[in-house]
Amino acid sequence: xxxxxxxxxxxxxxxxxxxxxxxxxxxxxxxxxxxxxxxxxxxxxx
Numbered sequence: 118x119x120x121x122x123x124x125x126x127x128x129x130x131x132x133x134x135x136x137x138x139x140x141x142x143x144x145x146x147x148x149x150x151x152x153x154x155x156x157x158x159x160x161x162x163x
Contacts, residue, residue: 123129 123133
C-alpha cells in the first residue's frame with residue numbers, strides 16, 4: 118500500500134525525488150570536503 122502510493126501519486130514521487138536529491142547531495146558534499154581536506158593537508162606538510 119505505501120509503496121504503491123509512493124510510486125503512483127504526485128506527492129509520493131515528489132518525496133522520492135527529495136529523498137534521492139538529499140542522498141546525492143550528501144555524497145557530493147562528503148567527497149568535496151574529503152578532497153579539499155586532503156588538498157589542504159598536502160599544502161601544509163613540511
